Each structure stands twice: as structure tokens, then as C-alpha cells.
Amino acid sequence: MTRQEFGSMLEKEGKAVYTFCRQLTGSRDDADELYQETMLIAMEKCNKIDEKGNPKSFLIGIAAKCLKNQRRKYARRQRIAPQDGIDDELYVLNIPDSGLTPEEQYITEELCELVRMEIASLKEKYRLPIYMFYSAEMSVEEIAGALHIPKGTIKSRLYTARTIIKKKLEEYGYER
Secondary structure: OOHHHHHHHHHHHHHHHHHHHHHHHOOHHHHHHHHHHHHHHHHHOHHHOOOOOOHHHHHHHHHHHHHHHHHHHHHHHHHHOOOOOOOOOOOOOOOOOOOOOHHHHHHHHHHHHHHHHHHHHOOHHHHHHHHHHHHOOOOHHHHHHHHOOOHHHHHHHHHHHHHHHHHHHHHHOOOO
16 A cells, blocks of 8 residues: 555544544543554554555554553553552533433433443453444454454454443433
């Protein structure tokens, strides 16, 4: 893949990859850093990107690996020299106006915030497939390819994550 082809692919898939990074990190600054690191690595490996395949899953796979590496480095640094009091800004979900009453709008926003919180509290092995499936709109096959995990494992993790979130929401009093 040439630099020009890489640029056009980036225009097409860049927003989805950035949204995925933002979902994973929950912070604009961290998402920017993760996105830049992902694109640097992708640029280095641009000859491995199959333009006819699914370049979005390739880029999201790189982002997921970069995040794992960042977390390992952070954990290692915390063992050596712990840092307390570092807070990330929360990712605010904007819900478009759908003609709901203010009360219904508030309940919908509250439910979305609870779902976001519960997803963020999941173990990483469940959180990544959820973000990839719903935020990046990747298929199970694409997620499996990006994470180098069998399709059955992805399906199982998605089911488990949905079940955990459903139970938590029922504890809050939401039923469907």
C-alpha cells in the first residue's frame, strides 16, 4: 500500500478508529495519544495492510495491542514509583433529540451512562469485543481476526458481557 492509498484509507476509516480509541480510553487526551501511536505503527506496517480486505479491523487490532502495551507499561511504572490522584475526564455520551419528553430524555441519558459505566468496569477481555462490535461496528469474524482469537471465543465473550451488563441494570431497576 502506497502512502497515498494509506491516506485515502485513513480518511475513510480514521473516524471509526478514533471513536474506538475514545471508547477504550474514556479520555480525549489518551485517545489522541492511542490514535497517533496506532497510526504510526500502521504507517510502518502499511505494506501488510490489505486494501481489499478489512483495513478497519487491522487498525483496530493495532489500537487494542497498543492499549495493552500502554497498560503494561503503566502497571510496571506503578510498581516502581506509584502515582496517586490522576483522574481521567469522563466520556460524555450525547443523545440526539428524538422528540422525547424531558423526563424520558433524562431516563435515557441515565440508562446510557449506567451502560457506559458497566462496560468500563468489565474485564478487558469482555470490554474490547463489546467496543469493537457496537462502537466500531465490526463483525464477529473481523473482531476475531483483529484480536487473533477464535470466533467462538468472541461470541462467548460478547454473550457473557451482555449478560453481566443486563444483570447490573436489573439491579439498578431497569428491566426489558
